[in-house]
Amino acid sequence: MGECKGKIVLALGGNALQDSKGPATAEAQLDVVKRTCDYIIQLVEKGYEIAIVHGNGPQVGRILMASETAKDVTPAMPFDVCGVMSQGYIGYHIQQALRSALRHKVREIPVVTLVTQMVVDPEDPAFQNPTKPIGSFYSEEEAKKLAAEKGYVMKEDSGRGWRRVVPSPLPLRIVEIDTVKRLWDSTIVITAGGGGIPVVELPDGTLEGIAAVIDKDFAAELLAEQVDADVLMILTEVEKVSINFNKPNQQELSEITIEEAERYIAEGHFAPGSMLPKVQAAIKFVKANPGKRAIITSLFKAIDALEGKTGTAIIG
Amino acid sequence: MGECKGKIVLALGGNALQDSKGPATAEAQLDVVKRTCDYIIQLVEKGYEIAIVHGNGPQVGRILMASETAKDVTPAMPFDVCGVMSQGYIGYHIQQALRSALRHKVREIPVVTLVTQMVVDPEDPAFQNPTKPIGSFYSEEEAKKLAAEKGYVMKEDSGRGWRRVVPSPLPLRIVEIDTVKRLWDSTIVITAGGGGIPVVELPDGTLEGIAAVIDKDFAAELLAEQVDADVLMILTEVEKVSINFNKPNQQELSEITIEEAERYIAEGHFAPGSMLPKVQAAIKFVKANPGKRAIITSLFKAIDALEGKTGTAIIG
Numbered sequence: 001m002g003e004c005k006g007k008i009v010l011a012l013g014g015n016a017l018q019d020s021k022g023p024a025t026a027e028a029q030l031d032v033v034k035r036t037c038d039y040i041i042q043l044v045e046k047g048y049e050i051a052i053v054h055g056n057g058p059q060v061g062r063i064l065m066a067s068e069t070a071k072d073v074t075p076a077m078p079f080d081v082c083g084v085m086s087q088g089y090i091g092y093h094i095q096q097a098l099r100s101a102l103r104h105k106v107r108e109i110p111v112v113t114l115v116t117q118m119v120v121d122p123e124d125p126a127f128q129n130p131t132k133p134i135g136s137f138y139s140e141e142e143a144k145k146l147a148a149e150k151g152y153v154m155k156e157d158s159g160r161g162w163r164r165v166v167p168s169p170l171p172l173r174i175v176e177i178d179t180v181k182r183l184w185d186s187t188i189v190i191t192a193g194g195g196g197i198p199v200v201e202l203p204d205g206t207l208e209g210i211a212a213v214i215d216k217d218f219a220a221e222l223l224a225e226q227v228d229a230d231v232l233m234i235l236t237e238v239e240k241v242s243i244n245f246n247k248p249n250q251q252e253l254s255e256i257t258i259e260e261a262e263r264y265i266a267e268g269h270f271a272p273g274s275m276l277p278k279v280q281a282a283i284k285f286v287k288a289n290p291g292k293r294a295i296i297t298s299l300f301k302a303i304d305a306l307e308g309k310t311g312t313a314i315i316g
Numbered sequence: 317m318g319e320c321k322g323k324i325v326l327a328l329g330g331n332a333l334q335d336s337k338g339p340a341t342a343e344a345q346l347d348v349v350k351r352t353c354d355y356i357i358q359l360v361e362k363g364y365e366i367a368i369v370h371g372n373g374p375q376v377g378r379i380l381m382a383s384e385t386a387k388d389v390t391p392a393m394p395f396d397v398c399g400v401m402s403q404g405y406i407g408y409h410i411q412q413a414l415r416s417a418l419r420h421k422v423r424e425i426p427v428v429t430l431v432t433q434m435v436v437d438p439e440d441p442a443f444q445n446p447t448k449p450i451g452s453f454y455s456e457e458e459a460k461k462l463a464a465e466k467g468y469v470m471k472e473d474s475g476r477g478w479r480r481v482v483p484s485p486l487p488l489r490i491v492e493i494d495t496v497k498r499l500w501d502s503t504i505v506i507t508a509g510g511g512g513i514p515v516v517e518l519p520d521g522t523l524e525g526i527a528a529v530i531d532k533d534f535a536a537e538l539l540a541e542q543v544d545a546d547v548l549m550i551l552t553e554v555e556k557v558s559i560n561f562n563k564p565n566q567q568e569l570s571e572i573t574i575e576e577a578e579r580y581i582a583e584g585h586f587a588p589g590s591m592l593p594k595v596q597a598a599i600k601f602v603k604a605n606p607g608k609r610a611i612i613t614s615l616f617k618a619i620d621a622l623e624g625k626t627g628t629a630i631i632g
Contacts, residue, residue: 023391024390025391026391026393026394026397027394062390062391063401065386065389065390066382066383066385066386066389066390067382067386069382069385069386069389069390070381070382070383070385070386073381073382073385074340074378074381074382074385075339075340075341075342075378077342077405078342078343081342081405081408084404084405084407084408085379085401085404085405086404087404088400088401088402088403088404088405088431089393089397089400089401089404091400091431092396092397092400092431092433092513092525095431095433096433096515096523096525099491099523100521100522100523103521104521104522110492110494110495112430112431112492112495113430113431114428114429114430115404115407115408115411115428115429115431117408117411117412175415176426176428178426178502178503179426179428179503182498182499182502182503183495183498183499186494186498187494187495187498199412204420205416205419205420206416206420207412207415207416209408209412
């Protein structure tokens with residue numbers, strides 16, 4: 001992609017893909033993705049090489065819900081297949097919109113989406129404590145039937161009914177990493193969508209899809225390590241990470257060390273499933289790559305954050 | 317992939333992915349795909365380099381049906397998105413199963429699925445005469461309502477009810493072809509699944525997904541031309557193409573010239589939507605590449621057909 005100013009792995013949060021207050025149609029998603037791509041191309045324009053990892057929470061939830069709702073018409077799909085469908089759905093929109101935006105405003109660069117599997121450890125402690133609710137709500141009776149029939153773990157979800165919960169193990173290995181590396185110099189690759197499709201490696205080396213959810217920030221961190229990225233950039237709804245979030249003494253953070261970040265985590269400043277995994281992924285990247293940066297900021301401030309004008313940078 | 321004996325684009329028919337008499341579950345598909353991959357790896361073992369194009373008719377139909385059935389629970393997805401979901405679903409299974417089979421019986425070779433868009437001509441005459449039924453059956457009243465509200469073309473389908481029909485235009489250009497070419501030497505690429513996601517190119521170069529179905533045999537043919545393949549190999553249920561099919565004077569064909577193939581087409585020997593597009597795609601490839609071969613045979617006879625022992629070869 002010409003002279004490279006730095007390699008960035010971008011982790012795109014849900015707000016870069018859908019407007020949580022808008023309709024959940026494909027048309028609405030494509031509109032949001034087009035706007036997102038107008039910001040992403042600024043990074044390419046500035047000379048950065050990028051790869052994209054996106055979340056998939058609402059999308060895979062809806063695909064699973066549609067599949068479960070229609071189960072008497074056509075067999076319901078297992079969760080790994082719903083996940084890969086969401087990789088296709090979201091990747092297609094980003095790939096199409098990014099190509100157009102690049103072509104109009106920068107130059108023609110190939111953009112592709114790779115179906116991406118992610119090896120997880122079957123001994124990961126997450127499997128002992130499934131926490132991620134997926135799919136439809138059920139009555140207690142239906143939930144117990146599903147638990148008995150299919151072995152699902154069902155939990156009551158904040159008074160709204162019962163839902164299946166799946167574990168959220170850590171990503172160990174991106175199965176398709178060789179291809180990402182091979183394409184890096186020439187192509188923008190959308191990979192490990194939704195954190196990647198979780199698979200376990202059987203003793204004979206065969207991979208098998210499982211029902212689990214991998215955090216996309218940890219997936220992006222692993223990718224950033226493996227492609228030797230200069231920056232892990234986690235894009236979310238806020239411009240900066242805060243401590244004492246939503247309290248009178250809320251304080252935005254600009255640049256913090258690993259030690260500071262770890263202290264804030266220990267003090268409980270970051271919400272699990274929200275800011276916590278982002279800060280954890282950022283720490284992991286900077287620990288593994290002393291001298292490099294992880295940045296957490298909003299999509300709209302990506303360039304400014306790279307230039308140190310805003311965002312929260314985690315440094316070694 | 318080592319010393320190359322020849323480059324083959326494989327077009328995989330429905331029977332390589334699902335047993336039409338078995339259940340339409342993901343688990344059943346994965347079982348069939350695993351068996352299919354045990355045959356595909358024989359080609360790699362013999363020293364051929366391959367890329368894979370697969371059909372998606374039953375799968376995209378079911379994804380659309382699930383989506384339409386669940387439309388009051390979550391918005392129905394447009395047909396292009398259903399198509400890309402099917403690319404993810406089928407590609408994932410092939411990618412996973414092929415990797416395992418290669419690893420056990422040949423050697424480790426990367427296998428990836430690319431989300432693939434296919435440019436079609438908005439002036440293609442197919443748009444004047446949509447023929448491909450997709451999705452659920454409706455009553456005449458519902459059908460007329462859908463036609464009025466959404467502009468769908470609805471047709472009565474052999475006494476079973478009304479269905480939406482979409483055009484089947486010819487593929488013009490594989491948007492992600494550069495990536496396929498770049499990966500060819502090192503990687504087995506699954507691409508243009510279901511014929512590719514049909515897109516039209518707007519005057520400003522923007523791509524836009526449309527509701528259409530591209531024949532996967534024509535997509536494979538275009539790919540074979542563009543990667544300069546030695547053989548276009550169309551795998552289907554029968555070992556050889558026949559004239560007077562299912563008649564007392566049925567005759568299997570071993571090697572036919574373009575002229576013979578065109579005469580048989582003119583005489584109406586091949587069923588539209590079934591053997592006809594396969595023979596047409598084969599002719600197109602051999603016309604564009606004099607001296608090269610297109611082969612139509614069954615998955616189980618691929619090696620024998622390559623060695624000239626069976627199958628139907630179309631030659632220049």
